[in-house]
Amino acid sequence: xxxxxxxxxxxxxxxxxxxxxxxxxxxxxxxxxxxxxxxxxxxxxxxxxxxxxxxxxxxxxxxxxxxxxxxxxxxxxxxxxxxxxxxxxxxxxxxxxxxxxxxxxxxxxxxxxxxxxxxxxxxxxxxxxxxxxxxxxxxxxxxxxxxxxxxxxxxxxxxxxxxxxxxxxxxxxxxxxxxxxxxxxxxxxxxxxxxxxxxxxxxxxxxxxxxxxxxxxxxxxxxxxxxxxxxxxxxxxxxxxxxxxxxxxxxxxxxxxxxxxxxxxxxxxxxxxxxxxxxxxxxxxxxxxxxxxxxxxxxxxxxxxxxxxxxxx
Amino acid sequence: xxxxxxxxxxxxxxxxxxxxxxxxxxxxxxxxxxxxxxxxxxxxxxxxxxxxxxxxxxxxxxxxxxxxxxxxxxxxxxxxxxxxxxxxxxxxxxxxxxxxxxxxxxxxxxxxxxxxxxxxxxxxxxxxxxxxxxxxxxxxxxxxxxxxxxxxxxxxxxxxxxxxxxxxxxxxxxxxxxxxxxxxxxxxxxxxxxxxxxxxxxxxxxxxxxxxxxxxxxxxxxxxxxxxxxxxxxxxxxxxxxxxxxxxxxxxxxxxxxxxxxxxxxxxxxxxxxxxxxxxxxxxxxxxxxxxxxxxxxxxxxxxxxxxxxxxxx
Numbered sequence: 001x002x003x004x005x006x007x008x009x010x011x012x013x014x015x016x017x018x019x020x021x022x023x024x025x026x027x028x029x030x031x032x033x034x035x036x037x038x039x040x041x042x043x044x045x046x047x048x049x050x051x052x053x054x055x056x057x058x059x060x061x062x063x064x065x066x067x068x069x070x071x072x073x074x075x076x077x078x079x080x081x082x083x084x085x086x087x088x089x090x091x092x093x094x095x096x097x098x099x100x101x102x103x104x105x106x107x108x109x110x111x112x113x114x115x116x117x118x119x120x121x122x123x124x125x126x127x128x129x130x131x132x133x134x135x136x137x138x139x140x141x142x143x144x145x146x147x148x149x150x151x152x153x154x155x156x157x158x159x160x161x162x163x164x165x166x167x168x169x170x171x172x173x174x175x176x177x178x179x180x181x182x183x184x185x186x187x188x189x190x191x192x193x194x195x196x197x198x199x200x201x202x203x204x205x206x207x208x209x210x211x212x213x214x215x216x217x218x219x220x221x222x223x224x225x226x227x228x229x230x231x232x233x234x235x236x237x238x239x240x241x242x243x244x245x246x247x248x249x250x251x252x253x254x255x256x257x258x259x260x261x262x263x264x265x266x267x268x269x270x271x272x273x274x275x276x277x278x279x280x281x282x283x284x285x286x287x288x289x290x291x292x293x294x295x296x297x298x299x300x301x302x303x304x305x306x307x308x309x310x311x312x313x
Numbered sequence: 314x315x316x317x318x319x320x321x322x323x324x325x326x327x328x329x330x331x332x333x334x335x336x337x338x339x340x341x342x343x344x345x346x347x348x349x350x351x352x353x354x355x356x357x358x359x360x361x362x363x364x365x366x367x368x369x370x371x372x373x374x375x376x377x378x379x380x381x382x383x384x385x386x387x388x389x390x391x392x393x394x395x396x397x398x399x400x401x402x403x404x405x406x407x408x409x410x411x412x413x414x415x416x417x418x419x420x421x422x423x424x425x426x427x428x429x430x431x432x433x434x435x436x437x438x439x440x441x442x443x444x445x446x447x448x449x450x451x452x453x454x455x456x457x458x459x460x461x462x463x464x465x466x467x468x469x470x471x472x473x474x475x476x477x478x479x480x481x482x483x484x485x486x487x488x489x490x491x492x493x494x495x496x497x498x499x500x501x502x503x504x505x506x507x508x509x510x511x512x513x514x515x516x517x518x519x520x521x522x523x524x525x526x527x528x529x530x531x532x533x534x535x536x537x538x539x540x541x542x543x544x545x546x547x548x549x550x551x552x553x554x555x556x557x558x559x560x561x562x563x564x565x566x567x568x569x570x571x572x573x574x575x576x577x578x579x580x581x582x583x584x585x586x587x588x589x590x591x592x593x594x595x596x597x598x599x600x601x602x603x604x605x606x607x608x609x610x611x612x613x614x615x616x617x618x619x620x621x622x623x624x625x626x627x
Contacts, residue, residue: 030426
């Protein structure tokens with residue numbers, strides 16, 4: 001009989017197994033923490049927004065204060081349509097700027113640019129995405145309003161206009177639209193382009209009749225995401241749109257105005273925070289909730305469209 | 314009427330195709346569209362250049378007059394001649410440290426959980442959807458979160474309006490960005506690397522620690538630098554939490570006392586200066602903007618360079 005060597009122990013030592021288990025739980029805990037952030041946001045917004053509405057209903061004007069001549073929180077006038085119109089104007093102007101520039105850039109980068117050109121331009125576009133919004137807000141009052149808005153439109157306010165804020169927000173949105181749309185265009189398989197060229201189509205036809213329609217849901221997703229960002233952009237509007245204390249309900253981009261984010265900014269910033277017992281400060285949470293719900297719906301829609309592209313190809 | 318004869322149709326089509334393929338001369342429409350596209354892209358680039366040049370020209374007087382003094386003196390939104398960004402720079406640096414300590418470990422751990430442990434489960438799907446939605450929440454909402462939760466949580470220190478509350482709000486803001494970029498980096502690590510480690514008997518944690526994380530490190534680093542740049546440039550959450558916008562006196566308090574007191578940050582300082590109506594504040598705002606822009610763009614450039622340098626094709 002030959003001596004058998006002792007069997008090799010294939011089981012993991014308890015110490016290593018324990019640390020493996022601890023690591024697994026630590027990682028899971030971190031994942032739960034992200035859920036906690038969302039929960040805290042939703043709970044805070046709903047609780048304080050509902051508290052605001054309750055207290056508002058108890059005042060003399062009741063919930064009628066939500067439809068007034070304008071947004072003057074310190075005087076108890078919480079006209080939500082004023083803010084919605086302001087937001088709509090800023091977002092609309094931002095899209096007028098960002099959609100052609102962003103989509104044009106995306107189409108060029110995805111379909112026309114040689115790889116060497118793309119390698120240079122793509123990072124520059126990403127740098128554009130890194131501009132802090134306060135800097136753009138300052139650019140909007142120091143350059144965009146006096147040099148562009150006032151020169152083109154007679155009767156525009158000399159220092160603050162919603163239009164200047166909209167252009168500023170648009171510049172911030174260009175890289176977002178460009179990068180999502182470019183991803184969508186590049187996700188279209190090369191075989192479609194080859195088939196199109198094979199039938200004798202030129203680049204122009206291939207791009208706009210074949211690739212663009214094939215990527216359309218991704219491009220729409222890019223636009224929706226851009227709108228969502230424009231709605232949520234705060235600092236550009238807080239600096240460049242001017243109306244600090246409040247604003248009248250009006251449909252003009254050439255005057256100072258108030259958007260949802262700018263109204264929140266004016267209520268909540270630093271030393272300006274409105275003291276305790278009146279309802280001005282709590283209205284911040286109500287506007288915040290509206291903003292959160294709007295951007296949430298837009299983001300879900302955009303996400304759904306992006307996933308649709310991913311499923312097709 | 315007879316149906317169109319195949320011969321005629323075929324003949325016409327053939328002629329058209331031949332003409333199309335042998336046609337000489339410029340494709341005017343195609344070139345025109347290409348030119349328009351290049352023009353649009355060039356316009357976007359021109360905006361960036363205009364921004365930098367404009368800031369530079371506006372702040373030139375200040376840079377030639379008192380560059381060092383401006384960078385080191387305190388926040389002062391009342392007197393442009395003695396306004397500076399010393400406290401703001403320090404505040405931004407401390408905020409970045411807080412974000413690094415809180416958001417990065419948490420974000421990287423969450424990404425590891427999503428990519429390495431729970432790939433398909435319902436819980437993982439929930440977390441993924443949640444992270445994507447968090448990434449789209451406007452920054453000012455994170456300010457509300459900070460105001461309602463973190464300020465209350467830290468109310469023991471200076472009523473809660475301190476730099477830690479600001480740092481926590483910014484950490485929540487960049488958390489989804491860290492998770493998304495880290496997830497991408499982890500996904501790029503090929504299966505075979507993990508299988509190699511698991512095959513020689515490593516536990517999953519050992520595989521992650523010794524193989525997966527080191528392989529994904531450049532990608533993770535890129536993501537973290539990008540999110541730091543984002544945190545450095547965000548104003549709204551910090552302002553809502555209660556950063557000082559007017560005048561901030563720190564005197565000769567100790568560092569720990571200063572940490573507990575009021576704080577400010579670069580974007581907050583720019584916002585304070587931009588709101589001042591006087592013409593003499595123009596140069597101050599432009600100079601502060603230029604400093605922040607250079608800082609943030611520099612961080613972005615590092616991140617992009619890192620990514621291009623270490624972009625691995627496995």
